[in-house]
Amino acid sequence: MNKLHLLLLSLVAAFCCSAATPAHADDLPEKYDILSAGSGTQGTYLVKVYVYSRTGKVADTDLKYAAVHGVLFRGFSGTQGNPSQRPLCGSPAVEEQKADFFNGFFGKEKTYLQYAAVVPASYERVKMSKKGYKVGAIVQVEKDALRKDLEQAGVIRGLNSFF
Amino acid sequence: MKRQILILAMLCLAALAAYGQAKKPKLMVVPSDNWCQQHGFMQTFDNQGITENIPDYQAALLKDADLNNVISKINILMADKGFPLTDLQQTLKSIRNLSAEDALIQSKSTGASLAESPLDRLRRTAKCDIILELSWQVSTIGPKKTITYNLRGLDAYTNKQVAGAQGTGAPSFSAELSTLLEEAVQNNMDNFCAQLMTHFQDLETNGREVTLDIKVFDDGSGIDLESEYGDLELAEIIDNWMTDNTVNHRFNKTDATENYILYEQVRIPLYKNNGNAQDTQDFARNLRNYLKQPPYNIPSKLINRGLGRCLLVIGQK
Numbered sequence: 001m002n003k004l005h006l007l008l009l010s011l012v013a014a015f016c017c018s019a020a021t022p023a024h025a026d027d028l029p030e031k032y033d034i035l036s037a038g039s040g041t042q043g044t045y046l047v048k049v050y051v052y053s054r055t056g057k058v059a060d061t062d063l064k065y066a067a068v069h070g071v072l073f074r075g076f077s078g079t080q081g082n083p084s085q086r087p088l089c090g091s092p093a094v095e096e097q098k099a100d101f102f103n104g105f106f107g108k109e110k111t112y113l114q115y116a117a118v119v120p121a122s123y124e125r126v127k128m129s130k131k132g133y134k135v136g137a138i139v140q141v142e143k144d145a146l147r148k149d150l151e152q153a154g155v156i157r158g159l160n161s162f163f
Numbered sequence: 164m165k166r167q168i169l170i171l172a173m174l175c176l177a178a179l180a181a182y183g184q185a186k187k188p189k190l191m192v193v194p195s196d197n198w199c200q201q202h203g204f205m206q207t208f209d210n211q212g213i214t215e216n217i218p219d220y221q222a223a224l225l226k227d228a229d230l231n232n233v234i235s236k237i238n239i240l241m242a243d244k245g246f247p248l249t250d251l252q253q254t255l256k257s258i259r260n261l262s263a264e265d266a267l268i269q270s271k272s273t274g275a276s277l278a279e280s281p282l283d284r285l286r287r288t289a290k291c292d293i294i295l296e297l298s299w300q301v302s303t304i305g306p307k308k309t310i311t312y313n314l315r316g317l318d319a320y321t322n323k324q325v326a327g328a329q330g331t332g333a334p335s336f337s338a339e340l341s342t343l344l345e346e347a348v349q350n351n352m353d354n355f356c357a358q359l360m361t362h363f364q365d366l367e368t369n370g371r372e373v374t375l376d377i378k379v380f381d382d383g384s385g386i387d388l389e390s391e392y393g394d395l396e397l398a399e400i401i402d403n404w405m406t407d408n409t410v411n412h413r414f415n416k417t418d419a420t421e422n423y424i425l426y427e428q429v430r431i432p433l434y435k436n437n438g439n440a441q442d443t444q445d446f447a448r449n450l451r452n453y454l455k456q457p458p459y460n461i462p463s464k465l466i467n468r469g470l471g472r473c474l475l476v477i478g479q480k
Contacts, residue, residue, distance in 0.1 A: 038333075039346050043243075081309075081333025083350050086357045143353075144243065151245075159356060160245035162363040163187035 028106060029053075029062045033134070034070035036082040043144035045085065046119075047076055048136060056125055056133035064116035065106065067139035068146070088147055089156055098155050115142045185367075185433040186440040188292035188470060190241070191249045192234045194223055195313075198298035202227060224252045232341055233297060236348045237314070244356060249291055292319055292470045293359075299344060307334040312347035314355055316362075320374050320443075320471030321428065326358035370410030370430035373443040373471040375450075377401060377424040380464075380478030388477070389421040392459055397477075398424060404453055405429070408446070447473040 033050040040046035049066040051058045070076055071085075073092045078084040089095070095102050105111045122138035151158045199205050199218035204227070206219045223230055234251065241248050268277050296315045301308060309331050316326030328351035332343055366372070379387045388398040395403075398419060405426060406412045414429040431446045444467045454461040454477070466474040 039350055042240075042349060081331065083328075083330050083354060085353055090357075147244075157360070158245050159241075159360060159363065162367055163185050 028065050028069075029058070032066035032070065033136075034066060034074060034076045036076055036078045036084065037138045038079075038082055040140055043142065045071055045076075045141045045143045046138060047071065047141060048122075048138050050124075050126070050134040050136040052128070052132065052134050054132035056127075056135065058135035060118050060137075061110070061113060063118055063135075063137045063139055064113055067116050067141050068112040069106070071141050071143060071146070072150075088143065088150070094155070101153060101155050115146045116140065185371075186442050186470060189249050189290075190246070190293045190295055190316075191251055191254065191291035192237050192295040192297055193220060193251055194218065194230055195296045195298040195315075199223055201300075220251060221255055224255070229341060229344060230297075233299070233344050233348060236345055237295065237297070237352070240348065240352045241356075248295070290319075290469060293317065293325065294319055299347065301340060301343075302331075304334070306336050308336075308338070308340070308343065309334045310340075310343040310347050312344070312351060314348075314351060316355065316359055318362075318372070318471070320469060321372050323372075325362040326355050328352070328355040328358075366433065369413070370432050371442075371471065373429050373431055373446070373473070375405075375426040375429055375443065375447060376472070376474040377426070378474060378476045379422050380476055382478050384478055386461060386478050387421045388419070388424060397459075397461075400459070401450065401454075404450055408449065442470050443467075443473040447475050451475060 029051045031052040035048050037046045037048040047067050047070065049063055049070065051062050051066050071087070072089045073087050073095055075085050075087040117140045119138040119140060124136040126134045126136070128134055147156070147158075150156045151161075194204070196205075196216075196218050199220075200216070202223065204219045204223035205216045207214060207216050209215075231252075238248050238250060265277050265279070269275065294317045296317055298313045300311045302311065311329075311331045313329045314327065315324050317323070318325050330347070330351060332347045332350070335343060338346075377388070386397075388396065388401075390397045392400060398421075401424065402416065405414050408431075410430040410432055415427045416424065417427045418425045429446075431443065432441060435441045435445060444465065447465055451463050451465050453459075454463055461477055462479050464476040464480050466476065468474060
């Protein structure tokens with residue numbers, strides 16, 4: 001009987017903890033999709049991102065994270081007339097190689113937020129069979145500003161750095 | 164004393180800034196021959212019975228506003244990435260102005276004009292190290308217009324395509340040609356620069372890829388590339404020098420006779436032993452100095468053909 005009480009108590013505690021902290025507060029989305037959403041203005045990318053969620057609730061910060069992270073490490077595939085783009089950092093390995101920088105960038109400092117803006121009225125929610133939802137939006141990423149700041153921080157190299 | 168230390172420190176800083184700066188290649192956007200042909204910007208001339216066409220960049224830049232806009236947009240985007248390009252129109256203008264000035268320069272005492280060989284005159288053209296060759300095509304399907312855009316980065320010395328961006332933009336019912344072109348440039352420039360970056364990384368790791376021509380003066384001295392020095396022919400001596408002085412001994416002897424050798428895909432270090440930047444002329448100068456020394460004692464003439472190509476003519480200056 002004691003064991004059953006203990007099990008129930010631990011289940012209740014676990015549920016309370018997960019309900020108290022929203023997924024986006026500390027945990028950044030691991031699973032997302034990114035693709036081109038058209039031509040942005042000069043110095044920007046316009047991307048469509050989908051973040052997967054069990055509840056169907058995704059914060060703007062998660063969408064922005066997916067957009068900036070995707071532009072930096074994954075690149076994105078093109079849509080009709082819009083070419084695919086390579087990752088700004090060259091390869092996903094850079095995230096680990098420059099972990100000191102990116103821990104702050106995506107972590108406590110949340111610097112990534114200043115390079116992305118969600119386009120209003122572009123939200124979309126798609127129900128995935130039993131696995132939850134994927135929530136999408138169009139995000140504008142300030143890729144030129146992002147690239148320049150990363151070059152200055154020594155995370156990536158500029159064309160001029162070779163000469 | 165303090166002033167001396169300050170001057171010394173400033174000199175050290177200047178030396179540090181100069182050290183480790185590889186020679187920067189010159190990039191220039193030019194319309195492709197195909198584009199010039201389609202838009203009627205070709206000059207035709209009779210070359211000893213054979214009709215030849217050469218692109219008339221001057222006319223293209225004067226008459227086609229779209230071309231100017233596209234070149235300007237590419238220049239802006241590249242300057243924004245910290246890599247400003249050499250402008251074709253300005254270069255052509257500058258060549259014309261300098262030629263006119265040179266023709267008028269005279270010595271104050273004797274009235275002598277500037278020395279200029281036929282070779283000097285021939286070489287007074289717009290030159291760059293990487294040519295960004297541009298073309299586009301407008302396709303119309305019913306009311307819809309699409310742009311197929313092509314930008315190729317060609318290494319002027321190895322003739323290799325080192326970067327490229329090609330694609331067809333989204334169809335549009337209403338957008339003007341200039342807007343579609345601007346969009347095409349903007350959409351394709353990042354991928355182009357990423358490939359250019361990969362090329363620069365390759366240069367840094369494996370050395371600059373250059374071409375070296377060796378020829379012989381027909382001066383009756385009897386020296387050619389089959390002349391023997393000890394057990395070795397001159398061509399073998401040069402081969403051995405190339406093996407010792409290229410990065411990872413990488414070069415390709417494409418063709419050779421007793422009168423000439425063509426070395427291609429020669430990987431030369433970006434820096435000299437003293438840390439200063441090195442180009443093909445510096446590299447070939449080392450070979451010239453090596454041949455000038457005993458036991459060979461062969462004088463030779465070095466002709467620079469740009470950052471990545473050089474001609475060494477053996478026999479005399």
